[in-house]
Amino acid sequence: MDSTNGPVEPPVDISAFAASDMRVGTILEASPFDGARRPAYVLQIDFGPLGVLKSTAQITEDHTPDGLLGKKIVAVVNLPPKQVGPHTSRCLVLGAVHGKRVGLLSVPENVPNGTRIR
Numbered sequence: 001m002d003s004t005n006g007p008v009e010p011p012v013d014i015s016a017f018a019a020s021d022m023r024v025g026t027i028l029e030a031s032p033f034d035g036a037r038r039p040a041y042v043l044q045i046d047f048g049p050l051g052v053l054k055s056t057a058q059i060t061e062d063h064t065p066d067g068l069l070g071k072k073i074v075a076v077v078n079l080p081p082k083q084v085g086p087h088t089s090r091c092l093v094l095g096a097v098h099g100k101r102v103g104l105l106s107v108p109e110n111v112p113n114g115t116r117i118r
Contacts, residue, residue, distance in 0.1 A: 036058075054089060077091045
């Protein structure tokens with residue numbers, strides 16, 4: 001879905017936004033998601049004191065597994081687990097979606113894993 005030119009979404013109450021727990025993490029592992037309906041990766045992400053969480057992400061247009069290793073990203077960590085084929089995603093990696101491409105949100109290297117985004 002291309003969200004580049006769409007209208008602004010309806011307003012949400014600030015408490016709804018504040019309920020999203022967005023944290024900084026470092027990608028430790030990235031491997032192709034074999035058998036996925038759309039090309040995707042399986043990611044292992046270190047969130048410091050929160051531990052390592054798994055995510056699946058359809059980001060193959062702009063990213064390679066080797067290029068993702070060590071990358072500092074932002075993800076929502078308090079969504080319910082989502083079963084995606086044989087994998088259970090425990091977080092949602094955030095990115096700017098433009099057509100089939102996704103630019104991952106990132107932060108400077110000196111920001112510790114687990115830091116909350118506000």
